[in-house]
Amino acid sequence: MTSLQPWWWAALPLLLLPLWWHRQKRQRTASELLATARFLPSTVPQQRRIWRWTDIFLLLVRLALLLALIAWLAVTVLPWRGDTVLADPALEPAWVAREVQVARMQDAARMPLPAGVLDWLRRHEHEWRDGTRILVLARAGDVPMPAHPPRLAHAVTLRLAPSVPAAAQRHHVVVASTPERLPRWQALFAAFGTVTGPYTVAAVPTSQTGLIVWDRPESPPAAWCAPHWWRADGKGDRHVTAAGIALTYTDTPQGRVWRGMPWPPASATEAAALQQAWQAVAAAPAPYALPAQALAPARPLSLPARDGEPAPWWGWLLLALFMLERLLAHARRS
Structure with missing residues (x-):
């Protein structure tokens, strides 16, 4: 048995309340003066307090109800899993x-x-x-x-x-350029696809679009959004250098806008350098993988968990004990 919030067990002294309650003297009959009592000398009535256990089963139910309530608050778990x-x-x-x-x-x-x-x-x-x-x-x-x-x-x-x-990952790119420059962008991403997986070049962004290349003089539509943008106009407020290319970027509501790359690359050397720079700054770092190993037990007991939840059957147990206590208390009064 493990309690994930064991400090609730400090409330165990509350179990003394039903014991104190059940051992109190209760008046069973009402006393009345007899008519002949006036001829007897008056004395001060004396009472003897007799401690008797009454309603033992009701007492046990109330003790079990309090104990179950404390265990529920302490998030008590009975381990049930094996290998x-x-x-x-x-x-x-x-x-x-x-x-x-x-x-x-x-x-x-x-x-x-x-x-x-x-x-x-x-x-x-x-x-x-x-x-x-x-x-x-x-x-x-x-x-x-x-x-x-x-x-x-x-x-x-x-x-x-x-x-x-894994199968080659397909990258979704939107290229907004003039008809004269569009073939050069398509050739660039076709070359990128031989290294990082195929690229799908479209004219309108979708939910899968990861990059938008804006090669037009006017501003892009406000509804267009993507994680990354390539633009030639303006300047970025942050600088980074990768593969010998100085790039700048700015975070906007539409996505991160990159500037400073060759527009578009005029040779295979520039294309390779741009691909290396883009992968260096845009790719998410991969975590180190854990090798196969056997982990021996490092602690004798489980640590308490703040976000632990009691087992569902604790609630049903509390409800059943409460209903049983109310039935026994009603039967005793009647």
Whole structure:
């Protein structure tokens, strides 16, 4: 059993309230003076407080209700998972079966590989029982290396399948130019396609457009948007140099506008330099991939999680205990 917010257990002294309540003296009958009592000497009435346990079953229900409420507030989780295999659904079934057999986890439960598997395991490790094993099967390069070594409470084995070359990615580009200069832009992106994948050159942007080349004297339509723009007019407010080409850029509501590249390149050398510069400044950096390895348990217990949620059955248990307490209290009064 693990409590993700254990400081709520400090409210356990509240269990003394039902005990105090049930041990109080209750008046069972009303006292009346007898007519002959006037002939007797007057004395001060004396009462003896007798502590008796009454309504034991109702007392136990109230104690259970308070205890369940504290456990619900403490986000108490009962670990129920055993040995588990987290496998990417896109992996080859034969390779997955071979790795599961090598790890001797044929009887382990199967789950699809979640995104950010290491962070997901850290947030859900309280769901596994002590001593269980977790086998992670992913494709090489899909699990990024974290900034710090992962410290988990369970043994995790990471196995990576050989990466399969992905199909060439198609880039969507819009070229707004004059009829005389349009063939030169088309030839430029055809040359780029031999290195970074094919380019689709269109005249109107869509949701897939990643670059707009504006080679016209007038201003572009305000409705046109893309992550990147190439323009020859004006100057940028930020400078960057890549592949020997000094580029400037400005962030606008329509996208990032780049200026300073050859317009358009007049030779193969300029085209190659522009392609290298563009890839250097526009491509997102790829994270380091985590190699296959076995992670031994680094902590004896799961860490408390601030964003933890109690199990759904806790709510139904509280409702059932509350209804039972109300029924018993009503039966006692009647």
